[in-house]
Amino acid sequence: MSDREQIKPTAHELMEMHVEALFTHDRNMRLRTINEPWPGEPPAPRFFLGRTIEGSALCRFRYDVPETLARLLEELCADEPNVKDFQTKPKHFEAYMNLLQSERFTMGPCYLIPDATVPTMEVVSVTRENMTELLRGSFEWLISEIDYAQPCIALVREGRAVSICRSVRITSRAHEAGLETLDEFRGRGYAAEVVAGWAMAVRQIEGIPLYSTLCDNFSSQSVARKSGLSYYGVNFTIT
The missing domain is CATH 3.40.630.30 (Gcn5-related N-acetyltransferase (GNAT))
Structure with missing residues (x-):
């Protein structure tokens, strides 16, 4: 049995894996591009927020977001509550949108596929x-x-x-x-x-x-x- 099977990741650890899979990062953990495995490097979004069922929140910013703005956003992220219903917008949704002067966002649920999940038909x-x-x-x-x-x-x-x-x-x-x-x-x-x-x-x-x-x-x-x-x-x- 591998170490990964013995120790189930926490929700926060899974969210870290999720954002690292979605986007490339620089040495300062700033977002660079969408992490597509095939050729091409479309830019990453300016802001990523991952809220977990455990109550922790993880945020990342694109490399061109000013440091002062990133710090303001980070303070708001730290105040996000745990999330149960994935249709619920972040607590500070309006502030995020206003600070980044944007009207475009995406949101959606994240899942781990359990070890016990196996196909019953031939694939x-x-x-x-x-x-x-x-x-x-x-x-x-x-x-x-x-x-x-x-x-x-x-x-x-x-x-x-x-x-x-x-x-x-x-x-x-x-x-x-x-x-x-x-x-x-x-x-x-x-x-x-x-x-x-x-x-x-x-x-x-x-x-x-x-x-x-x-x-x-x-x-x-x-x-x-x-x-x-x-x-x-x-x-x-x-x-």
């Missing part, structure tokens, strides 16, 4: 060797990313992938899931199966499988609920 790994056959029809756009977004797990029907879960943010400690299911195959439980298969594959390479989504993505939240994922907090960003 397969999508690699360079089998991608042409499995991704034909609707997932051809994944071909250019296949070497980067690993593990990549699919549920196959009639010889082609109809639901896929792959690593879309990767660090040495954790992977974040990216989930896609063809419209005509939704509502059959396939998404939960590939999420479970992907989590197994991530654990096999000593990674921690994380899953996050947005507050208005009800289908993704449904997958998390049906899969029994472990909710640990809410992320909030301002661009």
Whole structure:
């Protein structure tokens, strides 16, 4: 049994893994870019706040946010209460938006995929060797990313992938899931199966499988609920 299996991370530790997977950081822990595994470096948001179910909050700022502004934001973050309902905006939402002079934000729940989560249907790994056959029809756009977004797990029907879960943010400690299911195959439980298969594959390479989504993505939240994922907090960003 590995150390990662013996010691379950706290909600705060999971939130740290989450933000480190989402964004690249400089030596001062300032945000630089979105941490996509494939080529390209879109800029990170100016502000990240992670509120946890334990009552702790974690905040990060992009490298170009002035130090005085960052300190003001940090003081407000320290006053954030624990979060239960992921639809609840931060306590200091208006202040964050005003200080950063922005009207654009994102927010959504964050989950850990438990060790006990395993697929009950057959799923397969999508690699360079089998991608042409499995991704034909609707997932051809994944071909250019296949070497980067690993593990990549699919549920196959009639010889082609109809639901896929792959690593879309990767660090040495954790992977974040990216989930896609063809419209005509939704509502059959396939998404939960590939999420479970992907989590197994991530654990096999000593990674921690994380899953996050947005507050208005009800289908993704449904997958998390049906899969029994472990909710640990809410992320909030301002661009």
